[in-house]
Amino acid sequence: MSAEADPVYDVVIVGAGSGGYACALRAAQLGLTVALIERDKLGGTCLHRGCIPTKALLHAAEVADVARDGARFGVQSSVSGIDMPAVLSYQQSVVSRLYKGLQGLVKSAKIDMIHGDARIASPTTVSVGDRIVTGRNLVVATGSASRTIPGVTIGGRILSSDEALRAESVPASAIVLGGGVIGVEFASAWRSLGAQVTVLEALPRLVAAEDPAISKQLTRAFTRRGITVRTDTRVTGVTQDDASVTVEIEGGDSLTADVLLVAVGRGPVTDGLGLAEVGVVTDRGYVPTDERLRTNLPTVYAVGDVVPGLQLAHRGFAHGIFVAEQIAGLTPTPISDRSIPRVTYCDPEIASVGLTEAQARESDENVSTYEYSLGGNGKSQILGTQGFVKLVKSSTGQVVGVHMIGARMGEQVGEAQLIVGWEGTPEDVAPLIHAHPTQNEALGEAHLALAGKPLHAHA
Numbered sequence: 001m002s003a004e005a006d007p008v009y010d011v012v013i014v015g016a017g018s019g020g021y022a023c024a025l026r027a028a029q030l031g032l033t034v035a036l037i038e039r040d041k042l043g044g045t046c047l048h049r050g051c052i053p054t055k056a057l058l059h060a061a062e063v064a065d066v067a068r069d070g071a072r073f074g075v076q077s078s079v080s081g082i083d084m085p086a087v088l089s090y091q092q093s094v095v096s097r098l099y100k101g102l103q104g105l106v107k108s109a110k111i112d113m114i115h116g117d118a119r120i121a122s123p124t125t126v127s128v129g130d131r132i133v134t135g136r137n138l139v140v141a142t143g144s145a146s147r148t149i150p151g152v153t154i155g156g157r158i159l160s161s162d163e164a165l166r167a168e169s170v171p172a173s174a175i176v177l178g179g180g181v182i183g184v185e186f187a188s189a190w191r192s193l194g195a196q197v198t199v200l201e202a203l204p205r206l207v208a209a210e211d212p213a214i215s216k217q218l219t220r221a222f223t224r225r226g227i228t229v230r231t232d233t234r235v236t237g238v239t240q241d242d243a244s245v246t247v248e249i250e251g252g253d254s255l256t257a258d259v260l261l262v263a264v265g266r267g268p269v270t271d272g273l274g275l276a277e278v279g280v281v282t283d284r285g286y287v288p289t290d291e292r293l294r295t296n297l298p299t300v301y302a303v304g305d306v307v308p309g310l311q312l313a314h315r316g317f318a319h320g321i322f323v324a325e326q327i328a329g330l331t332p333t334p335i336s337d338r339s340i341p342r343v344t345y346c347d348p349e350i351a352s353v354g355l356t357e358a359q360a361r362e363s364d365e366n367v368s369t370y371e372y373s374l375g376g377n378g379k380s381q382i383l384g385t386q387g388f389v390k391l392v393k394s395s396t397g398q399v400v401g402v403h404m405i406g407a408r409m410g411e412q413v414g415e416a417q418l419i420v421g422w423e424g425t426p427e428d429v430a431p432l433i434h435a436h437p438t439q440n441e442a443l444g445e446a447h448l449a450l451a452g453k454p455l456h457a458h459a
Ligand code: NAD
Pocket: 149, 177, 178, 179, 180, 181, 182, 183, 185, 200, 201, 202, 203, 207, 208, 233, 234, 235, 263, 264, 265, 266, 310, 311, 312, 342, 343, 344, 345
């Protein structure tokens, strides 16, 4: 198509990941004309290299654990081997089905999908090759990519999560650099699939963004599972040869393994996008916005991982929907990172929403907390999992944080989010009946206890 033939779109979105495609779908629903530009695949990191394939890998890992642990439940079963190509094909079949469904959604919404490398050319135009796409509004939704540390280049036995997801065999031994979300998810999956795993974390604890009680329980569970956890551990250098990779640790120690996974965070993808040239303010590559997700230019918005804050697909979806509604002239409620639920899919699973105890104490001297042990929860005992639900209550009575750990506890985050989001008190939640026997009861019981009427817990 020639430049003259192109329409002026209401919205031109750069990046078709979670934030970008959600924005496109909502904008189209609202009657806006939309161009969605993507250089790789519709669905982005979440669908093709992130959430979905990782969770499929983690599910295969869980199946291995269940088979290995069968005898504990009186079932004679064992793991005779892991067929990694078959795991990858199962993983790919899940991704492919979702990809097909998403392509169908975008097509039927009459969104113009443009394939190519986009560059912002002016506050209302984007160039893609020699084509100029014009929009009354532009949305930057270019996401994030794995980072590494100085002196360590991804390649060979040094993997980012992208390569780790595609590995055609389970490493016999692995070092995981970084005990954040990606680090603990891969450590968990590889251990279940039979690898010897060591996690190295520079900070004093794993999953440092979570409440310290969660980090402590995770370290205990990982150690029991045979995962070596080394915190306060800084890596000073990495070398590799045909047979192994060696990591030098500050203080003179070194470790050798088959592979090294670098999971030290993800950075924004904005290099070469032309933002600075058209006057969009950036901060170390991120695109700061106001609470309505506007950049400093009135026609340019940003959504998802490029906006400083939590890097989560569901935050991207929410941002995308918000911006579409904002452009359509509605008045959507701003999205606060505080009310966004977080789930880490390692075993045991971690789920949380709202403030940690320490964060709550920063502005409130009279915070109270309650920890309900899954030891008192029938369904968790049936599953054979350990963990807890920790509630953080403000001095004015609202539950401002919920922190959970234990097998499958991610599924409990929905109710936790409603409680924190609706500023519920334990007394509001106590009369709500939680089905028995479910793990959901643990959340109900924690609120009963904090309301002063514990059931399956000591007062
Ligand atoms: P992260 O920020 O969660 O963790 C990185 C960890 O690496 C930190 O704990 C940091 O202290 C540590 N680290 C950094 N440099 C180090 C060094 N030199 N030596 C040792 N440790 C070092 O980042 P991530 O785990 O890479 O994940 C990236 C982003 O993707 C996060 O924002 C995460 O929330 C998101 N993500 C979310 C999910 C999920 O929601 N389940 C899954 C995957 C990724």
